[in-house]
Amino acid sequence: MIKDFEYLAPKTLKEALTLLDKYGDDCKIIGGGQSLLILMRQGLIAPKYLISIKGLSELSYIKETKEGLNIGALTTHRAIEKSPVIQKKFSVLAEMEQRLASIQTRNWGTIGGNLCHGEPAGDPAPVLIALKATLTIASLKGERSTAVEDFFVDYFEVALEHGELLTEIQLPAAPPRTGTAYTKFNVIQSDLATVGVAVSITLGSGDGICQDIRIALGATAPIAMRAKKAEEVLRGKKVTDNLLKEAGEVASTEAQPISDIAASEEYRRELVRVLVPRMAKEALTRAKA
Numbered sequence: 001m002i003k004d005f006e007y008l009a010p011k012t013l014k015e016a017l018t019l020l021d022k023y024g025d026d027c028k029i030i031g032g033g034q035s036l037l038i039l040m041r042q043g044l045i046a047p048k049y050l051i052s053i054k055g056l057s058e059l060s061y062i063k064e065t066k067e068g069l070n071i072g073a074l075t076t077h078r079a080i081e082k083s084p085v086i087q088k089k090f091s092v093l094a095e096m097e098q099r100l101a102s103i104q105t106r107n108w109g110t111i112g113g114n115l116c117h118g119e120p121a122g123d124p125a126p127v128l129i130a131l132k133a134t135l136t137i138a139s140l141k142g143e144r145s146t147a148v149e150d151f152f153v154d155y156f157e158v159a160l161e162h163g164e165l166l167t168e169i170q171l172p173a174a175p176p177r178t179g180t181a182y183t184k185f186n187v188i189q190s191d192l193a194t195v196g197v198a199v200s201i202t203l204g205s206g207d208g209i210c211q212d213i214r215i216a217l218g219a220t221a222p223i224a225m226r227a228k229k230a231e232e233v234l235r236g237k238k239v240t241d242n243l244l245k246e247a248g249e250v251a252s253t254e255a256q257p258i259s260d261i262a263a264s265e266e267y268r269r270e271l272v273r274v275l276v277p278r279m280a281k282e283a284l285t286r287a288k289a
């Protein structure tokens, strides 16, 4: 049963920030409500005020820039999935969205709400880490920027301070010869990941050497994490099947999964061992295309 609360619907970002600053721990921002309302219904949280940002069209956009692409925090999963520019330039993001929840949830849920919920099995986080995304966070004091991988603190905990609201996600344009791939293993279609793996590879010009690589894992630790030791297995080398296998083995030891209702710790490690080489191979194919 949801406890009574006061619903506030600011008309501008400035108004929302003012309310957020005023009510602090007594309030919660609500975007699409797809995650927040579950917590409220389960009685896990009971904010006195809900500040709805759903009406703030200034936070819902997908814009190409000289540096890459900016996505407003209030942009829905469905808008990202269907965006022609994202399908063309960041196809991995559209592919990820297609597998996130159901169409109904994707129509309401927002990318910003997903990240701020801090769910370790969320799909966007590993993909955005692989894509080197940065976040803009606003408060009455001004704006600050953070790498998406520094945003996650612990289970369902993100690096937002008093009065802060996530406003934008920035994706830098990928260097030439870069490929990125993501998959998640889940038992029920459109459910959260049992394990999610995103890999981005940039190849050197003509030599086929892996110049840069990012391997990001979801549902394998309290937060979405990079498998940095596994990246080192491949960075600066010509990628071979043996090295891919080794990278998978290293990533599976780096991961810190738990056993829960979805899978045992051992099973999750095995998924990482198998999916890291598989996604690295796919990223490699895309980098060569």
Ligand SMILES: Cc1cc2nc3c(=O)[nH]c(=O)nc-3n(C[C@H](O)[C@H](O)[C@H](O)COP(=O)(O)OP(=O)(O)OC[C@H]3O[C@@H](n4cnc5c(N)ncnc54)[C@H](O)[C@@H]3O)c2cc1C
Binding pocket: 028, 029, 030, 031, 032, 033, 034, 035, 036, 037, 053, 073, 074, 077, 099, 100, 101, 102, 105, 108, 109, 110, 111, 112, 113, 114, 115, 116, 117, 121, 122, 123, 124, 160, 164, 165, 166, 167, 190, 191, 192, 193
């Ligand atoms: C049936 C179902 C299946 C799902 N399956 C998946 C799945 O497969 N993969 C996956 O990744 N997710 C899944 N989800 C989770 C869900 O899609 C996302 O978490 C959702 O996108 C959250 O966005 P929202 O706008 O609804 O956030 P809300 O529920 O409104 O808010 C979530 C949290 O973020 C805060 N918040 C929201 N926006 C901001 C902001 N701009 N700045 C600061 N704080 C903010 C809120 O205060 C709250 O704490 C599923 C959810 C459901 C209900």
